[in-house]
Amino acid sequence: GQQLNQSPQSMFIQEGEDVSMNCTSSSIFNTWLWYKQDPGEGPVLLIALYKAGELTSNGRLTAQFGITRKDSFLNISASIPSDVGIYFCAGQSWGNQFYFGTGTSLTVIP
Amino acid sequence: GAVVSQHPSWVICKSGTSVKIECRSLDFQATTMFWYRQFPKQSLMLMATSNEGSKATYEQGVEKDKFLINHASLTLSTLTVTSAHPEDSSFYICSARAPRGLGYEQYFGPGTRLTVT
Numbered sequence: 001g002q003q004l005n006q007s008p009q010s011m012f013i014q015e016g017e018d019v020s021m022n023c024t025s026s027s028i029f030n031t032w033l034w035y036k037q038d039p040g041e042g043p044v045l046l047i048a049l050y051k052a053g054e055l056t057s058n059g060r061l062t063a064q065f066g067i068t069r070k071d072s073f074l075n076i077s078a079s080i081p082s083d084v085g086i087y088f089c090a091g092q093s094w095g096n097q098f099y100f101g102t103g104t105s106l107t108v109i110p
Numbered sequence: 111g112a113v114v115s116q117h118p119s120w121v122i123c124k125s126g127t128s129v130k131i132e133c134r135s136l137d138f139q140a141t142t143m144f145w146y147r148q149f150p151k152q153s154l155m156l157m158a159t160s161n162e163g164s165k166a167t168y169e170q171g172v173e174k175d176k177f178l179i180n181h182a183s184l185t186l187s188t189l190t191v192t193s194a195h196p197e198d199s200s201f202y203i204c205s206a207r208a209p210r211g212l213g214y215e216q217y218f219g220p221g222t223r224l225t226v227t
Contacts, residue, residue: 043218
């Protein structure tokens with residue numbers, strides 16, 4: 001099935017730095033979701049966005065639903081070692097089809 | 111809320127045997143559940159969509175006779191890998207779609223690591 005373009009593919013940052021990743025699609029979606037997956041675990045939902053332009057925060061995480069409905073970004077402020085993992089975006093269409101991004105691997109160096 | 115469990119967490123089986131993996135939504139009813147397969151350092155690959163009370167819809171390239179899916183109730187879907195072979199070794203993850211009142215998001219199980227020897 002379709003996969004969303006997610007960038008960057010991987011990031012290595014120092015603890016305390018901010019992180020930004022984004023996801024783009026050629027199709028429009030009615031919902032954007034961001035998940036985090038730890039090694040050997042299933043993805044955990046971080047933030048869900050339902051309206052174009054919506055900006056939502058969850059602690060140090062902030063995500064926005066792009067105005068065009070074709071993109072979304074996730075920011076993590078003041079990163080900490082436990083932020084390590086793979087972050088996936090996902091888009092849900094009006095037909096309730098669900099598409100995953102390619103993932104961004106985050107490494108936080110203490 | 112919106113917790114999904116999977117059982118077993120990991121399983122080792124011999125080539126030629128069948129393995130059943132269970133996926134349960136613990137605190138909500140899910141008319142739709144999904145089964146994914148994930149290879150190391152890759153994104154999740156959708157295998158099939160499981161609808162309660164009807165046949166599963168398989169993605170292109172996924173053998174429905176090899177990966178049997180049964181969605182017997184609103185809280186349980188099972189995936190049976192029949193006549194497993196080493197190439198079936200992978201991380202299998204299920205998800206359940208939350209009802210409309212919870213936003214239709216997918217909530218994922220913790221995954222099952224299958225190793226076929």
